[in-house]
Amino acid sequence: ENMCRNGMLEASMVFQGFAVYSIPRRTVPFNHVKSKRFQESDASGLSSLLLRDDIGQLVVGARGKILTLRSDDISKKTGEVQWTASPADKAQCQMKGKKSEDCHNFIKVLHSMNGGRMLACGTNAFSPSCDYLTIANGKVSLLGKELSGKGKVPFDPNQRFASLMDKSTLFSATTSNFLSTDVVFQKHGAIPVRTEMKRSWLNEPTMISINLLEASKYSDNGEDDQVFLFMTENAVEDWRGNLPVSRIARVCKSDLGGRRTLQQRWTSFVKARLDCPFGDAGSSALVQDVFLLQNQSNWKESIFYATFTSNPQHSGAVSHSAVCAYRLSDISTVLSGRFLTETETGSWVRFTGDEPSPRPGSCINDEARAAGRRTSLNLSNQHLMFARNHSLMEGVVTPITGKPLLVQSSTKFTKIVIDQVSAPDGQRHQMMLIGTESGSLLKAVKPQDEEGRVIEELQLFEDPLPVQFIELSQTGQLYSGTRNALAQIDARDCGRYLSCDDCILARDPYCGWDQIRGNCAPAAGASSWFQSLRDGDPSMCPPSLPTKLPEAVVLTINSAHFLPCRPDTNLPTSWRFSENILNPGPRHTPISQGLITIPSATDAGLYTCETVENIRGKMHRRRVIQYLVQVQDPSINARKLKAAGIALIVFLVFLLIGLCLLFIHRKWKKRNSEISSV
Amino acid sequence: ENMCRNGMLEASMVFQGFAVYSIPRRTVPFNHVKSKRFQESDASGLSSLLLRDDIGQLVVGARGKILTLRSDDISKKTGEVQWTASPADKAQCQMKGKKSEDCHNFIKVLHSMNGGRMLACGTNAFSPSCDYLTIANGKVSLLGKELSGKGKVPFDPNQRFASLMDKSTLFSATTSNFLSTDVVFQKHGAIPVRTEMKRSWLNEPTMISINLLEASKYSDNGEDDQVFLFMTENAVEDWRGNLPVSRIARVCKSDLGGRRTLQQRWTSFVKARLDCPFGDAGSSALVQDVFLLQNQSNWKESIFYATFTSNPQHSGAVSHSAVCAYRLSDISTVLSGRFLTETETGSWVRFTGDEPSPRPGSCINDEARAAGRRTSLNLSNQHLMFARNHSLMEGVVTPITGKPLLVQSSTKFTKIVIDQVSAPDGQRHQMMLIGTESGSLLKAVKPQDEEGRVIEELQLFEDPLPVQFIELSQTGQLYSGTRNALAQIDARDCGRYLSCDDCILARDPYCGWDQIRGNCAPAAGASSWFQSLRDGDPSMCPPSLPTKLPEAVVLTINSAHFLPCRPDTNLPTSWRFSENILNPGPRHTPISQGLITIPSATDAGLYTCETVENIRGKMHRRRVIQYLVQVQDPSINARKLKAAGIALIVFLVFLLIGLCLLFIHRKWKKRNSEISSV
Secondary structure, three states: OHHHHHHHHHHHHHHHOOOHHHOOOEEEOHHHOOOEEEEOOOOOOOOEEEEEHHHOEEEEEOEOEEEEEEOOEEEEEEEEEEOOOOHHHHHHHHHOOOOHHHOOOEEEEEEEOHHHOEEEEEOOOOOOEEEEEEEEOOEEEEOOOOEEOOOOOOOOOOOOOEEEEEOOEEEEEEEOOOOOOOEEEEEOOOOOEEOOOOOOOOOOOEEEEEEEEOHHHHOOOOOOOEEEEEEEEEOOOOOOOOOEEEEEEEEEOOOOOEOOOOEOEOOOOEEEEEOOOOOEOOOOOEEEEEEEEOOOOOHHHOEEEEEEEOOEOOOOOOOOEEEEEEEHHHHHHHHOOOEEEEOOOOOEEEOOOOOOOOOOOOOOOHHHHHOOOOOHHHOOHHHHHHHHHOOEEEEEEOOHHHOOOEEEOOOOEEEEEEEEEEOOOOOEEEEEEEEEOOOOEEEEEOOOOOOOEEEEEEOOOOOOOOOOEEEEOOOOEEEEEOOOEEEEEEOOOOOOOOOHHHHHHOOOOOEEEEOOOOEEEEOOOOOOEEOOOOOOOHHHOOOOOOOOOOEEEEEEOOOOEEEEOOOOOOOOEEEEEOOEEOOOEOOEEEEOOEEEEOOOHHHOEEEEEEEEEEEOOEEEEEEEEEEEEEEEOHHHHHHHHHHHHHHHHHHHHHHHHHHHHHHHHHHHHHHHHHHHHO | OHHHHHHHHHHHHHHHOOOHHHOOOEEEOHHHOOOEEEEOOOOOOOOEEEEEHHHOEEEEEOEOEEEEEEOOEEEEEEEEEEOOOOHHHHHHHHHOOOOHHHOOOEEEEEEEOHHHOEEEEEOOOOOOEEEEEEEEOOEEEEOOOOEEOOOOOOOOOOOOOEEEEEOOEEEEEEEOOOOOOOEEEEEOOOOOEEOOOOOOOOOOOEEEEEEEEOHHHHOOOOOOOEEEEEEEEEOOOOOOOOOEEEEEEEEEOOOOOEOOOOEOEOOOOEEEEEOOOOOEOOOOOEEEEEEEEOOOOOHHHOEEEEEEEOOEOOOOOOOOEEEEEEEHHHHHHHHOOOEEEEOOOOOEEEOOOOOOOOOOOOOOOHHHHHOOOOOHHHOOHHHHHHHHHOOEEEEEEOOHHHOOOEEEOOOOEEEEEEEEEEOOOOOEEEEEEEEEOOOOEEEEEOOOOOOOEEEEEEOOOOOOOOOOEEEEOOOOEEEEEOOOEEEEEEOOOOOOOOOHHHHHHOOOOOEEEEOOOOEEEEOOOOOOEEOOOOOOOHHHOOOOOOOOOOEEEEEEOOOOEEEEOOOOOOOOEEEEEOOEEOOOEOOEEEEOOEEEEOOOHHHOEEEEEEEEEEEOOEEEEEEEEEEEEEEEOHHHHHHHHHHHHHHHHHHHHHHHHHHHHHHHHHHHHHHHHHHHHO
16 A cells, blocks of 8 residues: 555656646557557667658668668668678777777758758768768669868767758767867868867867758848757856756857857857756756747747756656757847856856947848948957857756746656647647657647646556657658657547537647537547537537446455446546445555455445546546446345255155144045945 | 656656655555644644653644643643733734734743743743742742743744753743844853844854853863854855854853953854755755754764755745755864954855864863863953954865765754664664644654665644654653644554565654564563564565465456555556556556556456555565456347346247147147048
């Protein structure tokens, strides 16, 4: 009893502080998830994913090869090209003391380039190399160009890195040497530009994500595009010195570096702390992945969605996770705020002197051009000296509304993708599709003036391995992978909501009830289709069909029985006896799996198990199962049997006596008649 | 199923990182705790506790009165003296907008003084006042001296504070004004000395504990006594500025303040951050209570034991707790290390200039006296100016071994007392007696090279209110209280260990097995007495008596039954079928409270439920309950009944036929005889 009590206690207490909804409303086990799958024969080694919707292909980087699958059905392989590390490279790799399983060519980078070509890079047994990839009339092949992969892909296949392809320019953030001591964030190409080797620029960073904000495309005054880098690093500004924190950094896309100072170095590199407040006060959650949702109508309102995990001091202690969202305009404000500067004692304080103009970190736009500043090469030496020593802002980037959209306990979020759904009500809903460390996918939303909630948890993969890739197609096909398996699902599938009540109560932006077809279906203009995302009000649902009859069970008096109740959701359950709520007592112990009962004669009757769902303070109860309970007393049966026996024997005896009497009487009559006849 | 699964998951995961033992080995419910109790008629209002072992009395401060109880049986009240706030004071208190329930005289301070007198102070409806208390031939009475209580006891009865009496000198740390804006740490008396009103000295502090270290008593070179103050306050040195952290501060007992600068202010006030690393990296746990264990043989090795709770960002989120221990010598090292100094930009950096000599914060000893420095009044003005601006050290005080002795999830520790137990093996064990926010008391130990573990959790109070007082007598009597109840228990009671196995496996330093009396008893020299604190090895136990017979149960085939198993510990349980471990399957679902089974004909047999305990990698299984299961098929019974019926009827019919034949035969013989006689 205690273990579970503790357990429950735990659960309730841990969730208490966060949204109660951070318990997924429903958990769909692996074998119930409708999906197409691709499983490598020699397991393991899947290392990158590229969706080519344009040619209906999913390109998969693996260990020593690149595969192509049909994007409409990934279980169908369309091609494969080998690219293994040479025996010499492998030998050397192991000679240098690397594990043999790491001494392979893991294809970690796959990017589309202008003209349909792709760039592919692999770790190549700790000697990174790249090549071009093409798919010509369905056949995938490598061009065999031996391009260096240094600084484009890590040497160590287990190391995190980030890269992004813009047209044909590669931006990457990764280690650039065998010992993986120096990490650089760079733009490749004719005039490469990189980060300065300076503790104040990058301090033992872990690279997470590079995102391109196409300001030029939407702005009206020739704004340069902005490249954002997300990472975690040790905070130089923290007096402890070695506290890992999350950062957002920004450079201007067309930055060419300085003329004398900062030659071939970013002149526009500025960064700030990225805050996602949850967990213990003073602690700093670590960013795990970022998804940029560009706002076409107003680019300054574009939003970055980021997953975070808490960072416990006890290794192996549980971590919690959250999703925070950041508005570009807020980020820009912080990045154009005050700088921090280093004192002679090595501590960091606000810079109060006057900053050079144009302000370091600002990108070129029409004004700048008008003022004759066309490239970073025009920047004064004094400006560059300042930029070199001042990359860290005083301000902290805080999330929209100041808190996470979603917090979940005892889970580690990995990747995130946002699917924007326009509901018929005209509103746009952001569906968060989140991968976890244990191979599951979460479908979550953040309703207005409500805590974020996880609508569904799909156990997408059989092995509880971290979800390393999520790609979403325009049509809502979701491709996801761990290091040894790929899965394809229809993210917008509504087939799991079997009843109208369930369909509406779930408040899944993807789904509503189709009154004509009588099923739960994706948003459709049809007048017969409705949903109730705000209130989850099922009153518009057709009267639910007569549910199946109660299960008849016969229980033995005073012996412990169990009435199972297993809803298909994670919602709490509650029991009724006839019509009244059944309160726990010596004879009735409701537990999460059902009801333990030690019935007395008076406990015969109708038992109903219901799920209880609280939506905006309104309670919704849905029947799961009913039992019609008879209570029997075995001792009574025994007595019945005995009684019957006795009755028969008595009857028998009387019968015999009867017969004897008859016999005697007849004999006696006979004798009389004889005597009289004498 | 899910809820509990989540729950269990939760528990296991949350504990994962910490000692698994931080789940108490046993939880003793309120009605099973052997205790003497004192319950106030008009509930609530208990506000202080003073144990007078010397006169066998427990003095209790309450709302508007002081009570005395017999220390050997607190259910026996020996005296009471009223001390209520005057109607005028109450009226004014409410007029000033205070809640009426706070406008009483809560007796918050009770201290013994030289000569048997006691000092008592009360909040007195937000106008604190003190008086002397005496117990003459069993009668408790107040002297009626109207002493001001300002700065000795808070105005607000709900506010935390700390105080300590040394002979007849009172040290206190509390607010000293009605608005509770200024908080001071001061020595009262002829020449009062207090803290300077300076953000760098005290920054919105919460006062926790004052402890006196009697160096003079044990040192050989006339060391002055040291007074330690524990508190939490906002960290000025943290760049965020408003992060609450734990602090340890120290002053010299005979500090008289400065002559011109720091007049009647501490000249020896130095403080440092107090670290107890658990929870999220970068976060700072908050100290809740401190117990000083003086080391008689080497005062420099005296140890401070402190309880901490984590400080979640989401109010209402769960907090975890820990106990950390600090060696005096480590503390001294940090307090005599480098100072922090404030830059013009308001940030705090290491002070690199040269410090005045004698070093600020150092206490007077024979050397100092020899050098002519007899009191703090001799200190130079320049020395005092420095001391005034430099109270915070750069170093951080870290716990022994660098980590907590004990961490427990989802619990808030309050008070702590250490009971030093000398086991016959000569070793000394520190039993940690810890109160919690929910009215329970934990008995915990930290074995060598093992995580700290909670041996027992006693639900000491019916209402789940915070444990506010714990006092321990020399004889092991423990007096504890919430605001509405007091309890007295024998901390060293071993009566709850009923079997030798349990007694030994619990590894309770208090207890061992007495082979002659055959019971679990406190340490005794007797050769017949043994314990096994390191390995919990029960092999020395006498063969356990034949346990009671298995319970016979008859289960119905294919219907769900429940076999309860409720151990008296929180240890996980495991089931056996006949002799083999029973693995969960469609027909058997072990849950924490017992076993859910849907038996088939083959499932008849002996079921055994055992607790499993892992001690240093060795598994110990102890039987909880056994069931001898018969499986019956009701349909078969029915058939039996029918069969019996039919048999009887058939028998009956044959009998009738038999009788008729007999009858006919006789008749026929008769006729023949008649014929022959003719």
